[in-house]
Amino acid sequence: MRKLLCILSALLLLLSSCAAPAASDSEFDNALYMASNLNRNVAAAEDGFFFTQDRYVYYVPYDTMEPRALCAKPNCLHDAETDEQRKALCNARLDSVQTAECLFYDGGALYTLTAETDGGQITRVLTRISADGAERKTVYRFDRQPQQEEFGGGTYMALHRGYCYWSGTQLDADQQAESGLWRVALDGKRQAEYLGEPVWDGCTLTPLHLRAVGERLFFLSPLASTGEPMVPFSFDPAARSTARLFDTGRPVSAGSCIPWNGGLFCAMIPLDERDPENPLSFAAHGYTASADGGDVQELPGSFNGDYIADDRYLYVLLPAALAAMQPDAVPLRILDAGGERLRCDLAAEVPGYRSLCVLRDAVLILYEDAGGPGICWFAKSDIETGSLRILPLTR
Numbered sequence: 001m002r003k004l005l006c007i008l009s010a011l012l013l014l015l016s017s018c019a020a021p022a023a024s025d026s027e028f029d030n031a032l033y034m035a036s037n038l039n040r041n042v043a044a045a046e047d048g049f050f051f052t053q054d055r056y057v058y059y060v061p062y063d064t065m066e067p068r069a070l071c072a073k074p075n076c077l078h079d080a081e082t083d084e085q086r087k088a089l090c091n092a093r094l095d096s097v098q099t100a101e102c103l104f105y106d107g108g109a110l111y112t113l114t115a116e117t118d119g120g121q122i123t124r125v126l127t128r129i130s131a132d133g134a135e136r137k138t139v140y141r142f143d144r145q146p147q148q149e150e151f152g153g154g155t156y157m158a159l160h161r162g163y164c165y166w167s168g169t170q171l172d173a174d175q176q177a178e179s180g181l182w183r184v185a186l187d188g189k190r191q192a193e194y195l196g197e198p199v200w201d202g203c204t205l206t207p208l209h210l211r212a213v214g215e216r217l218f219f220l221s222p223l224a225s226t227g228e229p230m231v232p233f234s235f236d237p238a239a240r241s242t243a244r245l246f247d248t249g250r251p252v253s254a255g256s257c258i259p260w261n262g263g264l265f266c267a268m269i270p271l272d273e274r275d276p277e278n279p280l281s282f283a284a285h286g287y288t289a290s291a292d293g294g295d296v297q298e299l300p301g302s303f304n305g306d307y308i309a310d311d312r313y314l315y316v317l318l319p320a321a322l323a324a325m326q327p328d329a330v331p332l333r334i335l336d337a338g339g340e341r342l343r344c345d346l347a348a349e350v351p352g353y354r355s356l357c358v359l360r361d362a363v364l365i366l367y368e369d370a371g372g373p374g375i376c377w378f379a380k381s382d383i384e385t386g387s388l389r390i391l392p393l394t395r
Helices: 002-012 381-385
Strands: 042-044 048-053 056-061 103-106 109-118 121-130 136-141 157-160 163-171 177-185 193-196 208-213 216-222 230-236 241-244 252-260 263-270 285-289 297-299 306-309 314-317 332-336 339-344 353-358 362-369 372-379
Touching (some): 042 103, 157 208, 208 252, 216 252, 230 263, 372 381
Antiparallel strands (some): 048 056, 109 121, 121 136, 163 177, 177 193, 208 216, 263 285, 362 372
């Protein structure tokens, strides 16, 4: 049952969305910006953003929206190189990226998870890359993970204000397992710090879909030992205290929360509306709440698929893979505090659309079609006109 709930949660965030911090350290800049999700391969910086594609890292300045390989070596052909030995010399090349890529930006540097393989044993490594791509340094090796433990590049990790937080299990010096929340400083000078197991009302929690908002971590967890229902919580790393957020009034099988409009937006799948014989047929309900989990209100419509927010808009995308199973659903909806502002059918212009990334002045649409992965975008100013001009970025 626990695995099924995790699969449902992953489907709700299918190939989920991403964003990254602007120059200031405001509450919004450090909200969902530092959360990791499946295939999070875009990270925004002050004047542009980075992304990975086909194991190369690219930088795109906002003023030109033209990608360039993150390598300043003279005479390097970057992604046009055909010689395998020369490929490895390109600063933009990542040869050991995990299948679920992840990319973060924090404090002027990039962070990603790479892998070391020794005799079939894979050790995930948090690696820092300088903003020009020239230097790489190991921040932390996750070599204390039990063999079966799932970690890295998924829904259990968040980079936020100089730390990498994650939910999982590590072995101590006596090979005893310690489960719960952890963090390690991004300066790479300290060992991992165990924050303990979140507990609420005598129940030990299993944090899923970790998010960092302000000074707190937000996550969902099964409340009962059976794995049902899922409940949103927050955790204060300084006080090591856990707080339960709002209650929808009905059992929830899966969901996730993101910050929006100075509070929270949460999409939840009610347990009594899920077809046990068809896990892909579900309807996520949308709720808004204040930052402390109060003043809960349900929004009209369905919130299946991928959703992301900035300081004004909430973007809801039903990926093409799910849209094919729900032909009456609208692929892209954009809402503000007053309700729905725009809806758009992306199928004709962007075949294989799968997720969104919110930048300062633009929104990226990540897609994958017969030609492979690609990225296109539209300006946020288009939302006011009610018509999106979708422009190519790659391919």
